[in-house]
Amino acid sequence: MGNDNVAEVPAPFTTYHEAVNWINGLLPFGIRPGLSRMEMMMEQLGQPQKRLKFIHVAGTNGKGSTCAFLTKVLLQAGYSVGTFTSPYITKFTNRFQYNGEDIPEETLLNLTNTLRPVVEKIAQTDQGSPTMFEVSTAIAILYYAKVCVPDIVVWETGLGGRLDVTNIVTPVVSVITNVGLDHTDILGDTLSLIAAEKVGIIKRGVPVVSCADQPEVVEILKATADRNNSTLYLAGEKFTYERVKFEESVQTFHFMGPFRSMDIEVELKGEHQIANAAGAMMVLEVLRQYMAYVIDDEDLLKGFRDTVWAGRLEEVVNHPRIIVDGAHNPEGAESLAKSIPQYYKYRSLNLMMGMLANKHHESYLKHILPLVDTLILTEPDFRKKMDANGLLEVVERLQPNYAKPTLQIIVEPDWRIALENLKLRTEEEDLGVVSGTLYLIADVRGSLLNQSDSEKGW
Template sequence: MSIDRAPNSRIKRMNYREAIAHLNSFINFERLPEPRFNTQIRDLDRFRELLDELGNPQSLYPIIHIAGTKGKGSTAAMISSILRAAGYRTGLYTSPHLVTVRERIRVDGRIIPKAEFASLIDYIGKTSTSSYPSNHPTYRTVFEYLTAAALLWFARKRVDFAVVEAGLGGKLDATVVVDPLLTVMTPIGLDHTTVLGGSVSAIAADKAHKIKSDVPAVAARQSAEARSQLVRRAGEVGTELTFAPGHTEFEPLSSGLHHQSFFAPRRSLGNDAIHLNLAGRFQLDNTSTVLTSIGKLVEAGFPVAPRAVQRGLSRVRLQGRMQLVRRKPSLVLDGSHNPMSIEALLESLSGLIGNRSLHVIFSAMRSKPAGRMLELLSSVAANFYIAPISFPKGMTNGELRSEAEHLHLPHVICTDIPSAFDRACLEARSNGLILATGSLYLAGEVIRHLRGLPPPYLDGRIDDRI
């Protein structure tokens, strides 16, 4: 089969709802328990067969591959925004989604339209490899299907670059099949420990498989355990690994709940201040990684002018990461879902709360250390509004209540996220600050509520309404 869909009006094609129903027929580990990775569960050879039948779309444009534990979405969004400002047609593939599955796949900042999404799913579904018996499908997960769809769409749209965010893990994650121009490793910490291992060293060793021979790699500042594994992997495959300096390379000028400005003493950026359209000091660490990555692209022969860097950072948009979505009372959405991210969030909020009371809407997935996250948040929170997210792997009200009571936290148990949001707004009044955190799925439910959209399906299947 070719990259471009061959027209044939006599063949019935899926509409959007049918395409979503087809996707929902595959295994979705985002809503089901995740088995520990092994070659029986994740056999990427068959996924490569699928891409081969599709014409290997991932080989038709340069790819920046982004992996890690924390900051992947922010790093991907910033690199994509800078490349677009430099005049490159840029594809962006991220996960998970907050509202619609289509937001995972973008070209030049625009999410894929319903008709084109359905066309891709239909086209992939008609490959000969998809006709294998049910016990031998070419791809068995929703993530693999979406990855194939994104790579194919980028080829159809003739992108100059694709920024691809990794999924879960390293050597058996579907995105590892790409041969990137550059690999970027964001900070690695404890997350998905039941799947990837119970130590930072074990998780870093798995994620380090994204580093490939003859592909330069950039890494954010890392713990000693993670750094050691990345250095070892780079040595094994014989490739260059550059560590970004981190936030200490910048001179902060101003910061708020929706932006920050700083001076970056890099000769390639000139002497102008940088205005970043993202809040949080942790974003300075991500920015350092981004600037180091852009420098590598320039070295590889892809021009990016200083003005494009400045424009890209000032225009970057990202939902659910320390995102100010309304005022009076101020509402901040942040998808932090592990202690490492919560600590970074609190460090950023420390100078912005002032004398305002902080009201925290909280929920979490059952696999996450909710008790530790609540304990960290309790150092600044005046009250907690706890409710279950509409997702099969989310904690129940009983489980959330147990964690809150064990820590003797002031809390209100609510039936659902919209109720928790309304109660927090009532009690925070105009001078309070509301923080919704603990899960990206929680952030997504708040966004749905604010937009008047229906809540997600309780069984976690992909929503065919939006």
């Protein structure tokens, strides 16, 4: 008897690299908004996400830092914590952390082999193949639900909120850090449209924390929270924060919430980190007050103080002094432009930047150009990169009104050569800054720190 019509079962992957290559090979399927493929995967796996507690974090900027604060404080308080973030800075396994450690390569390989037949079965349906981001999210859920089972998972959205694949979970608290113009090609090009996507993570009866402050965004937040019967903890209303001291590399801010007030210190640089820390603090207060989480003041303060986050105003080397910062949208550029003179003394500022093709580069450059003495335009090593000469055209258009008359511009598409240029030009009293897309930041950081196994991406 022949078995011609039995589908071939693919041989399991035998190495971590095979597994990661297969996941990354799903990239051409793009980011296809919608949860239907995710729902099919979870159904076939027995709904593992329902066994876990999540803090779901969305927002335009500050998601990563907010996740870092929450993870550090909860770990310090003795809880086991899963942290799912994107894009990663050095290695694919960075996205799936348990108690601050990456998923072991062997575990990732095993979970990929578990998931692959499910993915290939869905690919045969009219839904088409699950995307790279959907498969990564499913791996995270399997890892946390079946392998390490943390007390809580800090769960960062990939894009938007409403249709983002991470929205397959029902969290214990939702966070919307802020709303600005980013991914406008997918999410819409006004604050109201983007806010409408972000508030999609608000679930019925689940409290939500936000530091958003634009009137049109606040209006959408309030209406959505009301409709879902969710308590909204909004900065400026239910809680407030202000920086009271800044010395050496420590910022102190005063947090006033519905339950208590206290002074908190953070070492992450930049005023915007105070908003991120205050939002994280409000989340922790909700956990403490309503969900019986035990977090001693001593652990809380130590957790905030000890939080570090790669690629955000991070001084990677000091001879020459080079900082890297993943500011890639107007709000990020505004924070960076404010923070540099506050934190650094320098004679000349040399800035190297590379961008993706889908961003608002004009408003980014308006914030940053006035500070710059030498501008090195390069390209990230990524398929959606912005051509360096295209970036030059934008700079030349803005130059008369925004740049110093003495601004020097270098166009060098190869980021490795551009980085050598930056090092050579940055003398003892100068400051070198590498900014732009995290795809560039990941490569530059890996190169400066001599990390040979640096991978990068979504």
